[in-house]
Amino acid sequence: MADRVVTLNAGSSSVKFALFAADAEWPRLIVSGAVDGLGARPRFRVAVVDGEASEKQLAAKLTHRQAIAMIFEWIEDAYPVAAVSAIGHRVVHGGLRFAAPVIVDDETLVELRAFVPLAPLHQPHNLAGIEGAREAFPQVPQVACFDTAFHRGHAFVDDAYALPYSYYERGLRRFGFHGLSYEYIARRLREIDPIHAEAGVVVAHLGNGASLCAMKGGRSVATSMGFSALEGLPMGTRCGQIDPGLLLYLLQSEAMTAEELSRLLYERSGLLGLSGVSHDMRALEASADPRAAAAIAYFIHRIKMEIAALAAVIGGLDALVFTAGIGERSSRVRAGVVEGLAWLGLALDATANARNDLIISTAQSRIPVFVAATDEEAMIARHTIETAGLSAMAR
Numbered sequence: 348m349a350d351r352v353v354t355l356n357a358g359s360s361s362v363k364f365a366l367f368a369a370d371a372e373w374p375r376l377i378v379s380g381a382v383d384g385l386g387a388r389p390r391f392r393v394a395v396v397d398g399e400a401s402e403k404q405l406a407a408k409l410t411h412r413q414a415i416a417m418i419f420e421w422i423e424d425a426y427p428v429a430a431v432s433a434i435g436h437r438v439v440h441g442g443l444r445f446a447a448p449v450i451v452d453d454e455t456l457v458e459l460r461a462f463v464p465l466a467p468l469h470q471p472h473n474l475a476g477i478e479g480a481r482e483a484f485p486q487v488p489q490v491a492c493f494d495t496a497f498h499r500g501h502a503f504v505d506d507a508y509a510l511p512y513s514y515y516e517r518g519l520r521r522f523g524f525h526g527l528s529y530e531y532i533a534r535r536l537r538e539i540d541p542i543h544a545e546a547g548v549v550v551a552h553l554g555n556g557a558s559l560c561a562m563k564g565g566r567s568v569a570t571s572m573g574f575s576a577l578e579g580l581p582m583g584t585r586c587g588q589i590d591p592g593l594l595l596y597l598l599q600s601e602a603m604t605a606e607e608l609s610r611l612l613y614e615r616s617g618l619l620g621l622s623g624v625s626h627d628m629r630a631l632e633a634s635a636d637p638r639a640a641a642a643i644a645y646f647i648h649r650i651k652m653e654i655a656a657l658a659a660v661i662g663g664l665d666a667l668v669f670t671a672g673i674g675e676r677s678s679r680v681r682a683g684v685v686e687g688l689a690w691l692g693l694a695l696d697a698t699a700n701a702r703n704d705l706i707i708s709t710a711q712s713r714i715p716v717f718v719a720a721t722d723e724e725a726m727i728a729r730h731t732i733e734t735a736g737l738s739a740m741a742r
């Protein structure tokens with residue numbers, strides 16, 4: 348029987364999982380699911396490819412560990428345990444050390460724990476996923492796949508803050524995130540348009556978290572996120588670009604505590620903070636509140652600015668790709684960005700844009716604009732198959 352791999356993506360309020368078969372050039376999805384709403388009203392949902400989808404409400408609040416145990420019990424019940432050959436994990440931070448996926452042993456786990464202060468909202472859950480999986484499947488290799496790894500090759504000028512050099516040396520740098528998504532899109536673009544895939548491309552990953560990545564030859568050159576997942580674009584609840592002087596003011600003159608400041612920047616800002624309506628783009632687009640429209644306008648404004656800045660880094664823009672929830676489905680946001688960049692040579696095909704087509708630029712557009720679905724799970728599965736040295740067919 349072909350090798351099977353499980354992927355686990357443990358976020359702040361959900362744990363997503365998927366089961367893939369390693370029997371083809373690219374991992375083949377068998378079933379995907381999630382436990383979401385942890386801490387409030389958790390639900391367990393699964394969807395079998397070409398089969399049934401089901402969803403059930405769970406009675407009580409769950410911890411991440413309990414959700415992970417529940418997922419593995421479900422997998423053990425539904426599929427023969429012996430068939431799981433490796434488990435791949437999304438890990439948000441690999442620090443300076445990890446520029447590629449790695450098989451996790453006790454030592455690696457200690458190293459990954461050291462990055463918790465760098466990503467306090469994500470890394471602990473990711474590591475809980477690894478620990479839970481090791482308990483449930485002690486014989487199976489666990490592979491950590493990092494969101495930062497794709498960006499590790501950046502030049503000094505794209506990696507540094509202009510603090511004293513010793514800060515850079517001790518790793519206070521612009522790490523960048525969403526790397527698994529960007530890596531997937533780089534591969535996908537090679538299928539869609541192999542010529543442009545090698546040129547200067549900006550990818551806009553616009554989900555609840557949002558960032559941009561400038562690539563050349565399918566490799567990351569620069570990205571809008573930095574040391575933390577706060578920098579760059581405004582997001583669902585995160586502020587994006589801000590003057591550090593404003594933070595000093597809040598700490599010093601308004602006596603805000605570090606904890607309050609952290610909640611403000613991560614949970615109360617962005618689209619939610621500006622609109623006072625919602626963090627969710629669908630809700631903002633449906634709202635008649637002028638502040639919802641202003642929040643969307645701000646989002647589009649910052650995306651335009653960042654795309655132009657990244658185009659300067661890679662010496663000009665040859666293609667633009669939209670991905671993730673908003674990028675794949677919000678024709679309004681895409682139209683605002685593309686029309687605002689007409690001066691760069693982008694021309695929008697409004698009909699194609701309204702349909703979420705693969706190509707949303709006109710035939711006359713100097714720069715093609717694509718809409719491509721991201722698939723971080725498949726990217727994790729692919730890395731897991733390779734890193735764990737599974738089935739030659741898949742390599």
Ligand code: ADP
Pocket residue numbers: 553554555556583626627628629630632671672673676677678
């Ligand atoms: P995450 O970063 O949590 O993985 P997603 O990539 O799923 O998030 O993106 C979630 C965002 O996508 C939300 O703001 C949601 O409103 C938005 N979105 C999803 N579908 C649509 C749609 N049809 N139109 C506009 N926005 C959408």
